[in-house]
Amino acid sequence: MQQPLVSIIIPAYNSAKYLADAIQSALNQTWGYTEIIVIDDGSTDNSLAIAKGFECENVKVFSQPNKGAGAARNKGLQEAKGDYIQFLDGDDLLSPDKIAVQLAALANNEGRIAVCSIVHFNDNDLTEANIPSPYEESFLNNDDDPVHFITDLLGGYRETGSMIAIHAWLISKEIIDSAGPWNEELTIDDDGEYFCRVILNSKGIVKTPGFCYYRKYTDADKVFAYRRNKEKLFKSALKAVLLKRDYLQSRTNTPAIQKAIYRQLMHLAVLFYIEQPALYKQVIKELKHYPVYKFKPVLGGRVINFISGVFGWRVSKRLQFYYVKILR
Known part of the structure; x- marks a missing residue:
């Protein structure tokens, strides 16, 4: 049986400081059947040059005028040939076994999507001491009811809700297509709106072992923007x-x-x-x-x-x- 191909889509906008690490974490996947698609969204730094430095048979680089992350991800989806989609922002990281573990879990869970734990870290301060938030972990469970999962995430059953980083998910292309493209009119909470559609177009959620890494940092330019x-x-x-x-x-x-x-x-x-x-x-x-x-x-x-x-x-x-x- 042919192994499924996974398309790793990386939008990049002025991500020069972190982009190489993000691409390398995609290249380091123990799952060998991947294609990496980097979309430079009109960066004014050297993000495009950094991405071009990785260009090879399974690393494809595209450039477009600045249209926003949603448009960049949509471009990635248009170019993707994979059976599964892995989103990854240009300043975040994947653990080496992330895709392999999630593919194994989805093999016996047709129509479902996989989610993993999220380790938050401050800028370059990623060590073995960083662990997932117990509070966030309480929202990450196997769930055969997509509506229940989203309602809980939005705070329908508790006093507060939670968030899930976009690269925690692994999703079949079939579900991606049924959910429709990213809403390019949205500039914030675009991921919340998008994954609400993705989850509702699935048959449920499978929580897998392993981690992805979400970078938190204070950037004065982003505050001013x-x-x-x-x-x-x-x-x-x-x-x-x-x-x-x-x-x-x-x-x-x-x-x-x-x-x-x-x-x-x-x-x-x-x-x-x-x-x-x-x-x-x-x-x-x-x-x-x-x-x-x-x-x-x-x-x-x-x-x-x-x-x-x-x-x-x-x-x-x-x-x-x-x-x-x-x-x-």
Whole structure:
């Protein structure tokens, strides 16, 4: 029987500092039947030159004008020949056995997708001491009900939800095709919206051993870019939540789903308050369609959260906003 080919898709935008390590982690896979597709999304640093340095028979490099990560991943999907798809951002890493372990698990689980544990590390501080978050691990379970899995992830059964890094997944091309392309209009939470569709087009989730590595770092340029594009990012965040709501409620509309969407919208209400009045009003309008559930936002440190508990989060947000404004 022919071994399945896995396409590893790596979008890169100004990822020169980390890109070589990401590509090398793809090359280091113990599963030998892979193709690596790197899409440079209009980088202004030497990311493209670094990717070209790896170009060979099974490492293909493409370049396009800057269109965003979703467009770069869609280009990768167009070029992919694999039976399975592995997404990998240009600053993250795969453990060497990640793909092999997940393929073995999926061999007897047709129609399902695989997910693995995620190790977070700060910039270049990756050591054996880094372990997965026990809290995040509690959301990563075998589940034959995709709706249940997503609802739990969004906070429908607990007081909070969680996130899953995109490279934790391994997905068959058949499921990828049925889910449709990345939404190129979204600039934030595009992965949440996309994987909501992917999960719902599967027959369930298989949790596998092993790890992938998610890099966390403080980058001043990214902070400034966030401030410059805040309104665009906020609009994307709201659109992503509403799309996820539509996908879930098209299947069923349980109290748990209502709670999950309520919590997602409340997070946005807190985020938009004061700084984005039009979007805030839109979120409040959406919230009127839901019962009121317990919600305790985390606004920062112990003092501001204490004030929030006593006087409410709106008072705390106003104090926080004007305090930061004075510091600037």
